[in-house]
Amino acid sequence: MYQELGRLILENVGGKENISNVTHCATRLRFNLKECKKVNPDKIKVAKGVIGIADSNGQFQVIIGSEVSKVYKEIIKIIGTIENQGDSTDKKRGFVGFFEIISGIFTPILPPLTAAGMLKAVLVLATTFGWLSRESQTYYIFNFVADTAFFLFPVILGYTSAIKFKCNPYMGMLIGGILVHPSYLALINAKEAVHFLGMPLKLVNYASSVVPIILIVYVMSFVEEFADKVSPKFIKFFSKPLITVLIMAPLSFLVLGPLGSIAGEGLALGVQAINGFAPWLIPVLVGATSPLLVMIGMHYGLIPIGFNELAVNGFDTVVGPGMLVSNVAHGGAILAVSLKTKNRDLKQLAGSAGFTACLGITEPAMYGVTLKLKKPLIAVMLGGGLAGLYCGIMGVVRFSSGAPGLASLPIFIGEARPMNIIHAVIACVIAFSVAFISMFVIGFEDIPNENSENIEIDKEEKPKRELVTDGVIQVKSISRGEIIELSSVKDDAFASESLGKGYAIVPEVGEIYSPINGVVSSIFATKHAIGLEGDDGTEILIHVGIDTVRLNGEHFESCVKEGDTVKAGDILVKFDKETVIKKGFDISTPVIVTNTSDYTEVIVSKFGKVNVGEDVLALA
Known part of the structure; x- marks a missing residue:
């Protein structure tokens, strides 16, 4: 019954005293919890009537499906009305807030960056095999088309950062634009001392940079609030943006931009130091733990580091190699499940999900198979970790952004490192083979809910309809x-x-x-x-x-x-x-x-x- 399922869920989220707010949408219960450590997710996700669980935007979510409102009503009957202590999504702190911010800033821009990165890879293939000359105007045009997304990073990130920091996104684009304006770049190229408002200006090339614009827009969100408060209502339309830009332009050029640049360079140097001490460490950790990072959203913390490395060094050792082999390993393990299972529905799901995982899209595999069967996760981590070790030893890097999967292998082609793509392919073979074989050795419970809690949902009787089965x-x-x-x-x-x-x-x-x-x-x-x-x-x-x-x-x-x-x-x-x-x-x-x-x-x-x-x- 719905009441029994509601009681089980309530008990395993820590009880009424651990809930600051509970709501539901069309498919899932959404809990804002005081202490996440009190949650027992294993008990919840195996209960009959529960499709899955998720932790998103600071909420613990229990996915029920179309019957969610009935389970919600039973929970409310048990706990009564809870005073809403505020949605934690509004004021997040620590890791949860950080990863949500990074996710919100970078997720919307992944498609254009992927397109630009893949176009770069296609150009490398075309010139390597002699299909296109580097001296041709066609190459010249395609090359600057591919460079545009990276060159205008401050403008693009200015927009998405402003949305995340709840300020005007077009002002964010403006501030990003001044960092890459041709006149400012001309000052850099002139290589002469420049003073702004009587102070020496540190000339930094912000094209393709990541950290400076995020820092600048974060500060701008407070400046914009100040401008809104001090602007009289009848002139606020033009006084608010004017005050904002008059304050932010000097701050950006004289203080925040250089600070952000130093932070970005420091981040890159930190990664280089780790690679110099133990070049295998980062690829092993990322390759082995990527599924876990994705489940809790921490993979978003790696994205700016990878993009920063691309901007500073021209290649990425953090995100690309480790996530590539992890995704391919995920595909290998799930395709092994498809071959091994006797369940027709699971066979079909695992077959399609395993293929898409190899191409870099792991969500169907993760939530449709891996988390339900659990043991495939061991095979994925083994395959990803061993292949990551090979990547680290051989110094595999990626030269552009792109979805980490077999479809994006061309972004591992680099003229300065002709063997890089060969080692990347070998690493993928290791990842797939180890995960595939490990899955057969480890095995799994073929019926995912065999040991589920014995809670059945008796759906209300509905008037029976005669289904149309003799046609489409x-x-x-x-x-x-x-x-x-x-x-x-x-x-x-x-x-x-x-x-x-x-x-x-x-x-x-x-x-x-x-x-x-x-x-x-x-x-x-x-x-x-x-x-x-x-x-x-x-x-x-x-x-x-x-x-x-x-x-x-x-x-x-x-x-x-x-x-x-x-x-x-x-x-x-x-x-x-x-x-x-x-x-x-x-x-x-x-x-x-x-x-x-x-x-x-x-x-x-x-x-x-x-x-x-x-x-x-x-x-x-």
């Missing part, structure tokens, strides 16, 4: 936008298909329409998620954006109510797309078939740009 059911697009793989959604519960199969769309407009004919079965209080039951028995969950529950319904407008009959193409929800994006939320919208098990196949039939009402998902 079409689920339509919910908006105008771009259809993407569900696995690419930045939410592990959706990406791993734990909640069901389906598709995701990045809407171009703030309007969501019904993909089927049926009734509205549920609307979440914050209006960001809606459940539908189709006339043909299909059960659909639409979740507008990622983690948008934190907006508490702001910027969302529901156009229907529970129990309404809708047809495909009827509008369900409106939302202020631009404001939601500006507040830092990903608007990728999963559309999940929550009763996936009722169908033999759930197949996305179209990717890319679509209009409202186009057939995009086939159920058979």
Whole structure:
């Protein structure tokens, strides 16, 4: 029963006295806890009715699925009303706050940086094999296209840092822009003494730098608050940004920029010192522990170090080699599970998840297989650690950014180190082979929930519908936008298909329409998620954006109510797309078939740009 599951979860998060706040979204319970050490996650995640657990944005989350509201109600019945002591996501301290900040700053810019890095790798391949001359204008243009994202790092990071530090992102871009303005670079190239406001100016080339702009924007967030307070209301529109830039320009050039540059260089020197003392240490640690770091979000702490190394030294020894072999090892272990298991569903999931892990996307493998079976984690760490040792001994580095997987091997090609790519390939072979063989030796429990807590959820009886099984059911697009793989959604519960199969769309407009004919079965209080039951028995969950529950319904407008009959193409929800994006939320919208098990196949039939009402998902 829901009451029993609620009691078990409550007991293993430390009881009522350990909860500062508890809410729920469309699929998961969200706990803000006073002491995380009181949580017993092993007891929670094996309980029947629990799909998985996650620790995100300072919240301990228990993923339940569409029945989450019923479990939440039972928990509230037990503990009563808890005075909200504040969402820890607003004022984070220590490691949790640091890693969330780094994640928020770097995650949005990974696609352009990956594109730039892979283009660099393609150029290296083209020139190495004689397909393109370095003297050609084509090479010249492609080369500066690839350099642009790195050169403009201060501008790009100025935007994402400002969003994370809750100040004007366009002012962040402006401050980043002054650091790489051609006139400032001309002063550097002139190599003459420069004075600003009567003080000597230390000329630093901030192109491709990481630490200075983050430090500058952090300080700007306080300066902007000051400018807002001292500006009279009737002239605030222009006085606030003017005061901000008048204060920040001198601070940036005379104090913060040079300090950030020194910190960045010190970070690089620290990594060099470790590599000089024990060149195998960092790749071994990263290769072996990457899955653990990803689970708790600490891998985000490595990202700025890797980018800083690329900016200062032109190569990265921290992130690239270790995470490459770890991801390939993850693929090897999960593909071994696919071959070894007798469970048809697990075989299918492990086969696809293992392949994507080798390409650098490990979330489906991690949350769909590894954490459920547990023992594959040992094989992954063995393979990643041994391959990391080889990387360290052979001095493997990456010369650009990119998703750490087999698809990004070209970023390990460097003219100055012709054997680097060979050693990277050998390391991948070691990682895959060791993890694959280890998985067969170690073995695993083929039925993940064999020793689960004996808690069953008896779902309420629903009027039985006659499913359409003699043909293909079409689920339509919910908006105008771009259809993407569900696995690419930045939410592990959706990406791993734990909640069901389906598709995701990045809407171009703030309007969501019904993909089927049926009734509205549920609307979440914050209006960001809606459940539908189709006339043909299909059960659909639409979740507008990622983690948008934190907006508490702001910027969302529901156009229907529970129990309404809708047809495909009827509008369900409106939302202020631009404001939601500006507040830092990903608007990728999963559309999940929550009763996936009722169908033999759930197949996305179209990717890319679509209009409202186009057939995009086939159920058979």
